[in-house]
Amino acid sequence: MSTIEYENLKYKVKTRIYKVDSSFGPGVARIMELVKETGNLSKAYRTMGLSSSKGWKIIKRAEEDLGFALIESITGGSGGGKSRLTEEGELFLEKYSNFTKDLEIQCEKLFYKHFYNH
Amino acid sequence: MSTIEYENLKYKVKTRIYKVDSSFGPGVARIMELVKETGNLSKAYRTMGLSSSKGWKIIKRAEEDLGFALIESITGGSGGGKSRLTEEGELFLEKYSNFTKDLEIQCEKLFYKHFYNH
Numbered sequence: 001m002s003t004i005e006y007e008n009l010k011y012k013v014k015t016r017i018y019k020v021d022s023s024f025g026p027g028v029a030r031i032m033e034l035v036k037e038t039g040n041l042s043k044a045y046r047t048m049g050l051s052s053s054k055g056w057k058i059i060k061r062a063e064e065d066l067g068f069a070l071i072e073s074i075t076g077g078s079g080g081g082k083s084r085l086t087e088e089g090e091l092f093l094e095k096y097s098n099f100t101k102d103l104e105i106q107c108e109k110l111f112y113k114h115f116y117n118h
Numbered sequence: 119m120s121t122i123e124y125e126n127l128k129y130k131v132k133t134r135i136y137k138v139d140s141s142f143g144p145g146v147a148r149i150m151e152l153v154k155e156t157g158n159l160s161k162a163y164r165t166m167g168l169s170s171s172k173g174w175k176i177i178k179r180a181e182e183d184l185g186f187a188l189i190e191s192i193t194g195g196s197g198g199g200k201s202r203l204t205e206e207g208e209l210f211l212e213k214y215s216n217f218t219k220d221l222e223i224q225c226e227k228l229f230y231k232h233f234y235n236h
Contacts, residue, residue, distance in 0.1 A: 004186075004209055012134045015225070017233070019126050068122075091122055099232040106224040107133070114217040115135070 011111045015100055023065035024096065028058055032085055032093045035071055041083040066092070129229045133218055141183035142214065146176055150203055150211045153189055159201040184210070 016025040027048070034044035045055035063070050070089035074082045085093065112118055134143040145166070152162035163173040181188050188207035192200045203211065230236055 004206055008137050010136055012136070012140055013221070014132045016130045017229075018128055018130070022130055088122055095232050099228055102228045102232070103131070103221075103225055106228070107221055110217055110220045110224070111135075114213045114220070 006115055009111075009115055011107060013103065013107045015103060017096060017099075018062075019065050019067065021061060021065040023062040024092075028062045028070070029093060029096055029100075031055060031059060032070060032089060035083050036085055036090070036093070039074075039082040039084060041071065041073075068092075124233055127229075127233055129225060131221065131225045133221060135214060135217075136180075137183050137185065139179060139183040141180040142210075146180045146188070147211060147214055147218075149173060149177060150188060150207060153201050154203055154208070154211070157192075157200040157202060159189065159191075186210075 014026055016022045018024055030048060031041075031044050031050075034047055035041055038044065041055075042052065045052055048055070050058075059071060068088040069086045070092065071083050072086050072089075074084055132144055134140045136142055148166060149159075149162050149168075152165055153159055156162065159173075160170065163170055166173070168176075177189060186206040187204045188210065189201050190204050190207075192202055
């Protein structure tokens with residue numbers, strides 16, 4: 001079989017973590033990162049171009065599938081209306097982020113190995 | 119931060135290879151594998167629950183983005199109506215399959231490392 005020189009090929013990798021439903025992926029992770037940064041869930045949805053109902057749905061789906069809450073509201077006090085990650089949510093996001101970062105490194109290596117022979 | 123024991127977590131990884139459009143992923147690869155096995159494009163679509171127009175569209179999109187044909191019809195002779203992979207298509211599918219297999223191995227390792235600490 002002949003060889004071929006590929007020009008400007010790119011790769012993209014997406015990982016989901018779940019129990020039954022394929023529930024936790026880049027979308028929920030990004031919402032959580034934004035909540036962590038800003039404490040503002042509505043703003044996170046807006047930044048991602050999601051309606052509140054759509055955003056809420058994908059978070060709920062992940063929480064129900066994983067079996068623990070990811071995001072909680074901070075009620076009362078002057079910070080009313082703010083949100084934050086739960087302790088389990090923060091830990092899970094950290095694991096997911098580290099996992100996807102490590103995987104990205106491997107993916108880049110393997111991509112060059114298989115498509116560019118180096 | 120406390121640790122948490124996750125039960126029955128699973129992971130899923132999807133990779134796409136492309137130039138501009140995010141065009142080549144598990145769907146096109148599966149169509150190509152089925153064509154390789156059976157020589158029958160319509161049957162490949164049916165097996166995957168795709169309409170011919172939808173199936174054709176995702177192949178065309180990948181071919182246009184990558185810049186070469188993936189599948190060709192075998193015209194004439196008693197095998198009329200059959201399809202096969204082009205030489206470039208076969209080579210690309212092989213690279214994609216090997217790449218995703220290697221990545222799957224790394225993914226499993228990293229998944230257990232990050233979510234189960236072993």
